[in-house]
Each structure stands twice: as structure tokens, then as C-alpha cells.
Amino acid sequence: MTASRGAMAALAVLTGFVFLLLYGPLLLPIVSSFFVVKQGAMLWDQPTLQAYGALTQNDGILDALRNTAMVGVSAVVLSLAIGTGLALYVNGGSDAGRQFLQFLVFLPFLLPPIIIGLSLLIFFREIDFPRSLVTVIIGHTVFVLALVYRIVLVRLQALSRSLVEASYDLGASGWQTFRLVLLPNLTGAMAGAAVLAFALSFDETMITILVTGTQNTLPIRLWAMMRLGFTPDINALVTLILAFTTALCLVAARYLTPRELLAEES
Amino acid sequence: AQAKELRILAWQGYADDDWVKEFEQKTGADVSVVFIGTDDEIWAKIKGSEGKDFDLFAVNTAQLQRYIDAGLTTAYDLDKIPNLKEALPRFRDLTQVGGVMRDGKVYAIPLCFDSIGLIYDTDKVKPAPTSMEVLWDPKYKGKVLAYDNGEHNFSFTALTLGIQDPFHLTPEQMDQVKQKLIALKHNVLSFYTTADEALQIYQNNDVALIWANYGQQQMKAMQDAGAHVAYINASEGALAWLDTWAMTSGVQDKDLAEQWVNFVLQKKIGQQLSERTGFGNTVVPAPSAGEKDKLVWLQLVEDPLKRSDLWNEIKAAP
Amino acid sequence: MTDAAAPIAGPGRWRDLTLATAAYLLPVIFVLVPLAAFFVYSFFSVQGVQLVQEPTLLNYRRFFADEIYLPVFLKTCRLCLEVAGLTILLGYPVAYLLAALKGRKRYVLLLLLLVPLLMSYIIKIYAIRSILGGTGFLNRALMWLGLIDEPSMLFVYNLNAVLLTLTVLLLPFAILPIFLTLERIPRRLLEASYDLGGSGWQTFRLVILPLSLPGVIAAATFVFVLALGDFLTPQMVGGQSGFTFGRIIFSQFGAAFNWPFGAALSAILAVAVMVAIVIGARFGARASTRGRSA
């Protein structure tokens, strides 16, 4: 991609605006987490870490957070594995079967979550599969699969077919070709898909409520809290989550950048 | 032997951590609570699992009937709930509480409630109103906030019109109410959907009266934000919701479930519940509703869809 | 199977079969079976809380006959399309800038754009609502700038607010897929375009845009579908206009207790959206498959 300096400046301004859009809403809870809030107003002269203290005591929320993270990570790992596999398979042809498969993958994504939640719940009930975090993970995987699948597929289609041919030609097995040739070229897309998928799982309420056993996840708790209002420690929680994920992402960026890309610039 | 397990599906505030811990210590049971956000989810979850995923769930009296109809509940053995005898008079005799019994059996134990009253600005509305009729007062034209919900609006308007059973309207009554609502519409500034929204509109506009779908809690929030407001339950009767504990048909340890219900009917817990949520509880008197206030417990209405359609027509009316 | 596809599927007929089985296994078990079972409901009806298990097309007929469903459906689709359009309008330039950046910078920036997703979205809606509100930050800022004299209610409790909020919430879902395709466009093609005298804009319109179409379509699909499935935002910031098809469906499973009708509505939704997606995917794939071996 290239752009003239003027265009770059315009783009930068726009990007700045988008950053504002995305980060603006985050500021409020972050800032409020450090101050006493009384009568709906923030008391600027009363900075405090009370909220953080309260958070450490809130076992229910911390439990929910742990569950959420576990579900999210599992769902991301599963959907990456399955989604990539499916993308590879579907990319191998264009027959009706593959079209149908594609349709199946997309269905849970586009149906209202309550439908997915209910049908899975009924399904699990019928086959007598106990509801637990496992069923939640399955539900989330089914839900975010389409996203991972589609992102990986788009990237796959952009990859030159001749690379795969060259790999086979040199005697590589299908798996070796995947691991050594395709995967390195897919990592960017997969990492991106993983973040999006995790985000979806992280916020997913309806399916979760329906297929969970006796465990809560964070969105369930927040969803339920809406009735009575959020406690200040929630602000502390989201602030911490944000700080943590930002740090994680910056570290990830170090490893995500393809080496050939860096080499090219030197 | 394996630890006993109790699975609860509840609203926020109905099974706080400290109560759960105390109960667990007392009984040695393992309690897990899943929190819920809407009535619809409760139904989907309980119906979808045919009652198998939980032992106890919180449900309001209007919703309860369908669970009983669908055979998703189990009747209580009142002997196992001695604390019920200590409940407020209004809730002591369950035959007097609409809808918790069926065929002589008790299917739900009331837990907490709140009225749907009227918030008024003490500076602007004088003297203090007593009836919902004030919403139609031309004096307050453009200063009224109403709630955007067909079902409840029909019910409270019916009450205001003096109709005995606001939940089962005849077609004629329905039409009568509809006309009255159209009149109301011309008096309101806006319909709101959340308490927060009402507060925001209140802060930014000249608002005198708010039909308080969110009850006392809503008023408290407004007072916290510095508003000069007060709350009444109308003399013709105030709609009120009443949440109860119901036992699922799939209850695994009935004894334990009844122990929990009995446990939360303690005075101490009732007190805490009211303090923390602002709702009225069924064991200790709370400011939510005076003993004398006439509360009309919400019931399943004759045809929710019909009301919703009519409500749309009202909003579209000139 | 096309010729070009053969080598990837490659090794042997038996492997093909195993592969196919593996590919279909999970989706069939965890998607097809539960959903198919569920959609059987759509041909039933209810009386009270009892399911009447007699096949009927009544539910489908009702969708078209009753005058509220189709308009709400169309209105919702339009809203979601607008959201998709808006996110792409905003997301594309950002993705473009990222792709134009060099080395590590672009990935750092990209991830920073994705991070806000990990802030619970309920909390975000709350925050957005207070920003957009009558005395919210936006209004205050606009007033301070002297752009408006009194708080504007243009941004809250109406469709604008829904549009804006959904856009903010879903933007990252648009940026990423677009970025991923932009990143892959060989630089050499842009050079060729400039070399032939193409201006920046022409190069964008004739080369970059067509080649990034698969990403744009993926982005549009994601945003559209996610907006469609989101019933909370319209309710919380939409005011009187927040009644969307998602909520109609949702309500069938609660108050109305009409699972069969809910199932039918969902089926209609699924088919409609799927058709849109397939058309979109075709459209996008054309551009990309051509590029494959060139």
C-alpha cells in the first residue's frame, strides 16, 4: 500500500478519529475507577483505589472472570483449529457439499443467539449431556467459528496456489505443507481472527446463559447487574482487563510481525 | 458421600455471596447461583432444559403461571419453611397472594416486591398527588414521562379508570383504555425505557411527573443525583411486581431447596435485601410500600400480543 | 471439483473421504442436528403452553400476512446495512493506513484498534450512552465549540444513536478483515498502476478496491450479522425506535411463548441473510480467485 503524504495525513486524522470513537467510551469507566463517585458525579478531589480493593474481595466476579477467560481461550483455540481446517477443506474445491458446509458454519453466527442457545440446550438435554462450562465452550465455538473460518478463508484465497504446489513438489506431506508453508502465511489472519473471536466470546451472554450449568461468566454477571446498577469495582475490573490485554497485544505484536517484512525494510 | 448441591437461577441481589457462604457453612451444601437478566431468559432456560438445570429459580407472579401450566415446577411442603409464619401479614397467608397456589398446592414463596408508583418533583407538583389521574392534568402538559410498555400502561390506566381486573380487559374496556392512553400521549414529553434514561431526560428538561416503572429504586437513584423528588403509590391501587422462589420439576434435593427458601426468609436477610436493592422484602417492613398501600400484583394479561399491537397503534395515533 | 483445486485436496480418494468426513463431522453434530431439530418447531403451533405437533405453514404465512413483522424486518436489515456501510466507510481508511505503515508499527496499531473489543460491551454501551446523552460529553463539547447552542437530542434515543453505537462497537470487526486483504495486495501492482499514469484515486478505485473486495465483503458480513444479532444496543440507546427484528424473535421465547413462531422467524432470517452472504461471497471470491495464480 502506498499513499501520498497528503493522503497519509488525511488518513491519519481519520484514524485518530476512529481511535477516539473506540477509546472514548473506555475512558469513562477507567477514569471513574480511580475516583469516588457520589450522586452520579465524579469527585475529582478524591482519588482512590477503593474500587480495586473491593474487586479483590468480589469472589463472584473474579470467579466469573476466570470462567470467561477459560471459555474464551478454549473457544478460540477450538475455533481456530476447526475453522482453519474447514477453510482449508472448503478452499480445496467448490462443489455443492462444500457450499453446504459453509452454510452450516455460518448458520450459528447469523441466527439470533437465543436460537443457538436454545437449540443447543435442547440438544444437550436430549442426549443427556450435562450442562457445564464444556457446553458453554461448545456453544461459543459454534458461534465464533464462522468468523474465524471466513477470515482464514479470505487470506487463504489470497495466497498463491503455486506455493502449495511447490511444497508438494518438494515432497512435503499435506501436514508439512500446512505447517511450514501455509501456517506462516496465515498467522496474521489467525491472530486477528483469534482476537475477534475472543472478543465475541468475551461478550456472549445469551448462548452462555442457556447452555451453562451452574457457572457464571462475566457478561452474565454484568447483564444481571444492569437491574441494580454496576458497582464501582466493575470499573476497576474492566480497567484491569484493558490494561492487561493491551500489554498482551503489544507483546504479541512483537512476534506477529513477519520477519520477511522487517527484513525488507532494513 | 458427595456434597449436596443446590443450583439456583436468580436475579442480581437475590442470592448475595455472603448469604450463600453462610448457607453453605450451615448445611455443608454446595450452592451455585447463575444470574439472569430478563424474564424471557428464565423461561427459555427453564423450559429449554425442562427444569433440569436448576433446583430453584426466581420468578414473578405474573410469569409463574405458565411454569405451573407447563409442569415445570414442584409444589412446596410448607412444613419445611417455618420462617414463612414470620413473614409480613400480607405474605403470610399464601391464599391471599394472587397466583402462587394452584389446586391447593403452593408453588412459589414470595421473596421481594416493589410497586410501580409515581415520582413527582416536590418543587413543581403541589400539593402532593394521590392518584395517577394527575398524569392527565393539563397543568403538567409536556412535563410528564411515561414508560414505553404497552402491557403495563394498559394495566395502570385501567386501574385509574376504576376497572376491577386490569389484567383481563374486555374488548370494550380495552377500547376505553386505548382512548385514555391516546390522551395521555398528548400530555407526555417522552416515553422512556430505562431508569437511567428517565433521569437523564429529567435532568435536561422541565419534568414534573414520572410514571415509575422501576419503583422506589428509581426514585432513590434520582435523589442520589440530587433531584427533589418523592414517590407515591396511587390511591386507586398501584401495580406491583412480586418475585418468588419456585422449585423446578427437576429439583434434585427438594429438602435442600426448601431449606434455602426458609433460610432467606430470615428477618436479617430480608432487611439486607431491602437495604441493598431498595426492593421491599416479605419479612421485614420496608419503606417500599406502606401497610395500607393498595398493591395490585402483576398477573399474566389476557393477550400480551394484542396489547403490544394496540400500544403501537397508540404511538402511531395523531 | 475444478482442475485448479485438485492438488490441494490431493492425496488419494480415501484421504478425500476421510477429510470430508472429518470436515463435516463437527458441524453436522453441533450445528445441523440441534438446529434441524429446533426448526422442526417452526412447523408446529402452540396453544397456551402446549405445543401442537401438527405440521403447518401458518407461522410462515403469518410473517408475510401480519403487518408488523415484514416492516420491522426490513427496517432492521436497513439499519444493519447502514451500520455495515458506516463501519466500512470508517474502517477502510484506517485499514488502509495500517497497511501503508511499515513493519512493526502497523501491527501495534492494529492491535490497539482491537483492544477496545475486550472491554465488556455492556459497560461500553453504558459509557457511550452517557457520552451521547443530552448533557453528555458530546453535547458539551459541541456547545463548548460553539457549534450548537443547546444540547441536541440528535444523538440519543433514536436511530442515529443506534447507528453510532453499533458502529463504535463493531468497527474493529470491519477493520481487521479489510486490513488483512489490503496487506496482501502486491506492491508491484500499485507500482504498475502509477506507472501507467493512474492517480492515487484511480489506483485505489481500479486496483486496490477490487482486490480488497473479499475483505470488504467479509467485513460487511461480520458487522451486518453482528448488528442483526445485537438486541441490547437498540433497546438501550434506540429510544422508541429500538424495536428490532432480533427483539421480536427474542420475545417469542419469553412473554409470548411462541417457540414455533420464533423458530419460523429465525428460519426466515437465516435464509434471507444467507442468501445475502452467498451473493456477497460470490462477488468477493470472483475478484480474489482470479488473482490466485497470476
Next chain:
Amino acid sequence: MTTSGILLELQGVSKTYGAAKVLEEVDLAVRDGEFITILGPSGSGKTTILRMIGGFIPPSGGRILLEGKDIVALPINRRPFNTVFQDYALFPHMTVAGNVGYGLRVRGEPKAEIGRRVKEALTLVQLMEFADRYPSQLSGGQRQRVALARAIICQPRLILLDEPLAALDVALRRQMQEFLKEIQRQIRTTFLFVTHDQEEAIAMADRICVMNGGRILQLGTAHDVYYRPASEFVARFFGENNLIEGRLEESQGEWRWIATAIGRLRCAVDGQVELATAPLGRRAFAAFRPECVSAGTPAPDSNRVEGAVTQVSFGGASTSISLAVGEGGRVPLRLRWPSRAEGVSIQPGQRLSAHWRAADCRLVLA
């Protein structure tokens, strides 16, 4: 090696894209250890043949036999072939060394062994110092050499090369040619080598395969193809040639006389049965190479013409001279003489008496 000595055989192999048949039924037998170059105009199907043998595209018809066994269904990675792709197909995310070592790596060779052999291969293609570069940092010719090194390092039974030296300068190309021939001798690899460079084809090939329009027109040694072209196309395509059309007029043993616009020309049939049995009166060409035409004292049995020099152009080692002969100078002839530093002593406009020996003049049927 099979007893027949045939490593690979194509039987009636064809390829169709949609309505377009880009390869007619093609038969080709490649002997074990043989070096075959494929020559043909752009779009004649050279790459297509190679890609079908490699397994990248399935043939639309026919059989491909490896040592007698049909391999049409054999997956690419189980064929003991390696390919140098026309567009290189280097892995962009791997360094030069990574690319070259890939084949060994997937075979599970030990790291040290891979390192050693990669080094060896890179030295041979003169890219040792580029081992850690990525393909995007290389020049065109360097990329091509990486592709070459990557394919040969595996020492396959058969190696398919699609214009593998096209991006190299003459000097380097010659070195690579020698190096490929060396490999062929050492490990008896069989080569199928597509090239546009005729000298290269001649220098390297045991047999040359000339293609056109999806057909194999001739398969034979370089000398055969050069001097005994099987058809007018081959005669024109392979090397420069003068083809003078006429009618077969007289036959005498190994000799034929053709009546042409520039006179009766005496041609050799050189033992080719098809030519020897061609009936008098048939349309045919007298074909003779520009380098065979000289001025000065003619040998006996020579064909002789006179004409005007129209162009003299320096071409490095040789200088080309165009001559207009026949009535009104309508028939162009081309001559090619070794260049001299002071230039060839001939000027455009000058009249020239040119002659060529009948032994250098071949009969080619029209």
C-alpha cells in the same frame, strides 16, 4: 531402471480448458537418465505438459506412466520429481537457505546434513552470500537460481525445469548449463527442460522436442532436428533457415531438384524415407541455413544465385546479410558470416554471387 529403459511415458495425454484444447493427444517416452529439452512458441503447451507430469493439473485424457505404472492419480508429493517453476514459486516467508533446504527438511534429514547440502547447492548457484536473504530482496536472476537450487538439492529421479535459466546472463547461464549436465552425468537424473534458447537446447539436450499448438512436432537429436526438420514449421522455428518454395522436378538417387522462383535448386534427401518417396510434382521447400551460404569460388554441385545486398547487420560473433534474389529481387535470402573487427567487406546495394553446397540444402515437404 526398467528393462525398457523408459522412465516416463505419456500416452495420448491431452488437456482441455473449457472449450479450448491446449494440448492434443500427446505421446512421449522419456528414457531414464536422458536430457530432453522442450522447445516451442509461446503458448504451445510446454508448461502444460510439465505441470501434468508434475501432477499439478490433471490431464483431461490419456495416461502418464512412470516405469510402466499409471501415476495420474498419484499425489504430487509422492511423485519422485522436482520442478523449477516458470514463476519460481519461492516461499516468501523463508530465507534463501530455508527455501533451498525445504525438500530435505520435509524428508526429515538431520539439520547438519541439510546445512551442509544447502551450502553446497548455494555455492553451485553462486548465492552463498545470500543465504539469509528473503526472496523479496533478490534480483530476478537470483530468485531463479534459488528455485533451481531448491529443485536439484533433492536429487529426484526426474527434474522438470520450466525455463530455469531464462533470467540469467549468458556467462552464468553457461555455467549453470554445465552444472546441470554434470548433475545428469553424476546422479543420472532425467531432465525435462523447457527453454526458448536454441543454443541452450542444442548444447544440453540428448533429444529435443519441438512443440507447436499443443502438439509434439518432432523429437530427435539436435543435429536431426536442425538438419532434418520433419516439417516446415520445425525448419522455420528451429534456428534460422532459408526456405525456398518450389515443385519437385527431378529425382536422382539421393538428390532432388526443385524448380523455384530463383531457379532449379539441388537438394539432399539424406536417407529420409518420407522424402525419398515423395512423388515428383509435389510442393516442397529447399531449406538451407544462412551460415552455409558463401560468396567466392563455389564448390562443385553447389546451388548458385545472384542478388543484391539489402542489409548488413552486425550480430556479435556473426554478421547477417540479407540478399534479394530472383526476378525483381523478390525472394529474400539470409546469409550469416563470421564477424570481423573491421566489419564485413560488403555494403548494402552491392551485387553478390552466393552459393551453397547441395549437401547443405535439404528437401522439406510443404
Next chain:
Amino acid sequence: MTTSGILLELQGVSKTYGAAKVLEEVDLAVRDGEFITILGPSGSGKTTILRMIGGFIPPSGGRILLEGKDIVALPINRRPFNTVFQDYALFPHMTVAGNVGYGLRVRGEPKAEIGRRVKEALTLVQLMEFADRYPSQLSGGQRQRVALARAIICQPRLILLDEPLAALDVALRRQMQEFLKEIQRQIRTTFLFVTHDQEEAIAMADRICVMNGGRILQLGTAHDVYYRPASEFVARFFGENNLIEGRLEESQGEWRWIATAIGRLRCAVDGQVELATAPLGRRAFAAFRPECVSAGTPAPDSNRVEGAVTQVSFGGASTSISLAVGEGGRVPLRLRWPSRAEGVSIQPGQRLSAHWRAADCRLVLA
């Protein structure tokens, strides 16, 4: 056209990647309407020069002047140049016609005009029937021709061609060469043409530019570069050559004698000042082309050696003969004679007396 007649000038242009300097300070002046071919080994910087002129990569130093104005900062799309990329860079989502017409389209030419000229261009590159294909459906040579057609259709001031004919067969290449020369004549476009094919370079170029290691070693007419190589590298690189090393021993007017391992050789300095003033005793080469060496009766003033034939190899129009001369046959000579159908009448092992005229033997300083 400027009064100086110089269209483009490179002044001290250099390029550095990281630590690697791939182009030393280069000076080059291209006259308006001139055809320059650039020749050099793989990796010598040919593509780099072209890409800097085209504006695709910024020079690390120096100035690039178009009619005297520095264009280093001028954006690509405002330079009146067009490029044929070494790797084609066709737009994959456009048909052949779409690709070719792109330049006209972005200029806003009317549709009909575009159609007409695309048709014309496609006819010239013989791809008319492929107009509606996508690049992925073409053979390598066909793609290259599309790239060519795409660049020339705009009739730019200067056209940069990076091995534009490398993927074409000889016959087609010759046609394209003629067609490019025709364009040059008709619209006086200036050409910068990278090629590996020396004959091509010679046939097309007004001047040839020989590069090595990021430097321009010689810039001159084909004849000059061939017969008056400025350095040993050029002498070896450009065309086949015999270089015999020795020491300058005697000087007499235009003639020099070099003492070498195969005897005293007489060489011409041919008016080159640098050579003429070289002091006696200096190391130098006697350079003579294989095609200048003959057997039989020597002309007067010829250099003469005797040796054993080691190899005779048929190379199409000519046959190469390797001769081992000097003490112990340690010095190899190459001869190149026109081929004959019955083969050259010489066998390996045979002794041969070879000679070449002193006028054909150049002095090249070591």
C-alpha cells in the same frame, strides 16, 4: 527535446540497502529517441537502475534529470515513462484487454478510442484472441506480451523494459524486436532495455550499457563494446572471447606484441588512446573471438598456434571447437565455425594449426 538532445540523465545515482551498496555512483545520459540496452550479470543492478528511473524506489544519492529537471521527487504517475516489469505485474482482476487499456483508461480516453488501440496493441503482440482472458489463464510468454502491450500503448517519452522478451521463443522474440524498433522509429520513443540476450542487445541497441557489481563498465555501440571492450570483464562477458594473458613486449605504430604462454601474439590497439599509451612490460591480454580463428592457409600478419582438438560441439548455426595449445596443451582456445550438415570435418584428438589475423586480435589491459 532539449537542445542538448539529452532526455534523461543520471548523475552520481547510488542505491544502498541496509549495509549493501547495490549501485555505486552511476552516471548515464540517455539521448532523446535512443535505444539503450543494459547488459550485465545477474544481480549487477540493472533492475535497480530501471526502478529508480521509474520512481519505484528512491535513489540513496545523486540526481535524476529529465530534460535537465531533477525528477527524484516527482511521483511515479507524473513521470512520462512506462515500464515493462520483470515479473509482469499484471492486474489479476482485469482481463487482458483491461490490463492493456488501463493506461488509456486512467487518462480518460474515450471508450471507443481505448477499444481501438487495445485491439491494435493486442494484434501487434499476437494476443487478439486472448483479449477476454484473465492473466492467470495465460502462459508465461503470453503474460509477458500483455505487459509489453500495456506499456507501449501509452506511447510514453521513455519506456523502461526489464527483460521484456525473456519468456519468448526466438521467432516471436525477433518479431517483437522488430516491432519495438518500429515503434522507436515511428514515435521516437526512447528505450531503456534490459536483456540477457546479447544478440538481442546488439540487434536493437543504438548503444549498449554493460554493468557489473553496481557499476556501468562500458557504454557504447555494439561494435565498440564487442571489439573494443574497455576492460577484461567486458571482454569476457560480452560474447565469447579468447583472452590470452601476457606482457606487453613491443610496440610499433598501431601494433603491439604480447609475450604469452603460447608465443608472441600481435595485437591491434585500434586507435584507443589508453591502450596506445600503455607502457611496455605491462600485463595485458590478447583478445580474439572464436569465429576469427581459422585453419588452413593463414593470411599474412596472422598469429599462429598449433594444438590438439579436445572437443567439437554442435551448436546449431555454428560448431564450437576447443583446442589445447601451448606447452602441455595447458591453454584452451575456442574456435567457432559455421556448421555443416555432414558435421565439421574435424575430430577430437586431431592436431590443428590455427591462425587469426592480427587485426582481429585486440589488446586488452589487465
